Amino acid sequence: MHCVRKVTEDLYWIGANDHRLALFENIHPIPRGVSYNSYVLKDEKNVLFDTVDWSACRQFLENLDYVLGGEKLDYIVINHMEPDHGASLEEVLLRHPEAKIVSTPKAFVMMHQFGFAVDSHEQIQAKEGETLSFGRHVVTFVNAPMVHWPEAMVTFDQTEGILFSADAFGTFGALDGKLFNDEMDFEKDWLEDARRYYTNIVGKYGAPVQALLKKASGLDIRMICPLHGPVWRSNIGWFIEKYDLWSRYVPEEKGVLIAYASMYGNTEAAAQALAAKLCEKGVTNVAVYDVSNTHVSQLIAETFRLSHIVLASVTYNMEIYPVMHSYLSDMKGLNVQNRTVAIIENGTWACKSGELMTRFVQEELKGMKVLDEKLTLSSALKEGQADALEALADSLAASVGEA
Numbered sequence: 001m002h003c004v005r006k007v008t009e010d011l012y013w014i015g016a017n018d019h020r021l022a023l024f025e026n027i028h029p030i031p032r033g034v035s036y037n038s039y040v041l042k043d044e045k046n047v048l049f050d051t052v053d054w055s056a057c058r059q060f061l062e063n064l065d066y067v068l069g070g071e072k073l074d075y076i077v078i079n080h081m082e083p084d085h086g087a088s089l090e091e092v093l094l095r096h097p098e099a100k101i102v103s104t105p106k107a108f109v110m111m112h113q114f115g116f117a118v119d120s121h122e123q124i125q126a127k128e129g130e131t132l133s134f135g136r137h138v139v140t141f142v143n144a145p146m147v148h149w150p151e152a153m154v155t156f157d158q159t160e161g162i163l164f165s166a167d168a169f170g171t172f173g174a175l176d177g178k179l180f181n182d183e184m185d186f187e188k189d190w191l192e193d194a195r196r197y198y199t200n201i202v203g204k205y206g207a208p209v210q211a212l213l214k215k216a217s218g219l220d221i222r223m224i225c226p227l228h229g230p231v232w233r234s235n236i237g238w239f240i241e242k243y244d245l246w247s248r249y250v251p252e253e254k255g256v257l258i259a260y261a262s263m264y265g266n267t268e269a270a271a272q273a274l275a276a277k278l279c280e281k282g283v284t285n286v287a288v289y290d291v292s293n294t295h296v297s298q299l300i301a302e303t304f305r306l307s308h309i310v311l312a313s314v315t316y317n318m319e320i321y322p323v324m325h326s327y328l329s330d331m332k333g334l335n336v337q338n339r340t341v342a343i344i345e346n347g348t349w350a351c352k353s354g355e356l357m358t359r360f361v362q363e364e365l366k367g368m369k370v371l372d373e374k375l376t377l378s379s380a381l382k383e384g385q386a387d388a389l390e391a392l393a394d395s396l397a398a399s400v401g402e403a
Ligand code: FEO
Pocket: 080, 082, 084, 085, 148, 149, 167, 227, 228
């Protein structure tokens, strides 16, 4: 049975939702599922924009058949060849031998790398700024390299102001019947997943995203059709603003993320004592996470959201606690920068974690400031360290106030 939604008079969403996949890219948990979006434009020519993950192929093919209604498929525009969108291409080609493929030169190379039989089809290499007419609709191709793969492009439908944005402006979360951003409370129910999606999938590539946003600012965009999550037809500027902040590594909010690594609860107790002190001083935008039971993708998303980070870690084998080290490595991998950091270290003997975390932050990350005040625990925070705790909280509160 088909499951499609009309986007505009000529455009249909023919994607699918996936609640069975536990880990996106086999690494990021997606408890709310994910959607793979694909679109069909019906004009004098019928045009398919991207396909779906292999797991959703059957539903997608039923949807495509339904929307085409026996008509032929003239063009397939591939904006992004990552398999969560490109995997079903070959199945479409088998069923529509007359379809021409439009994509970037790098994407055609990838189609061959993935072993897709594309050579019996006409291949049209989309060049930056080139247009193609499908009848009433005329589209322009815009390269979007490294957002977040090198072959990516976006396609702009000049006729109706629709941007087919590939992964840009996507989010985790299955649509479950809804399609448009105004059919949901996005800020309340989706923003967290959108932030986690962006920061972990695209976060490393802030400069290419900025380049795309610059190009997009010259277009009269009235609708955004991404490859994951809702179609944006209102409040578009609000979401673009989030992308602008994330891709410039500017915090969305003044506030403190306290990430702690604790083996027996003593470092955790210090983290909680600091959180309470901060709130007492009026800094209530405080989020406390145990790195051992919080997925690193959530830690990264929160790191992009907040202006200040407290790293609280035990010393383990004379090193930073492994899970904390993994979080720091992800920060580096995803290009996290421009945050203020405070350190809490703990060691029952030979306490090293503070020195090591400070060095990592200063040497491996860009634009980070480490506060002078530091809290050192010998196994546990003592009453006699109340002044040191107070000083750390004062320093953080002052810095948050200035941010
Ligand atoms: Fe949703 Fe980069 O694939």
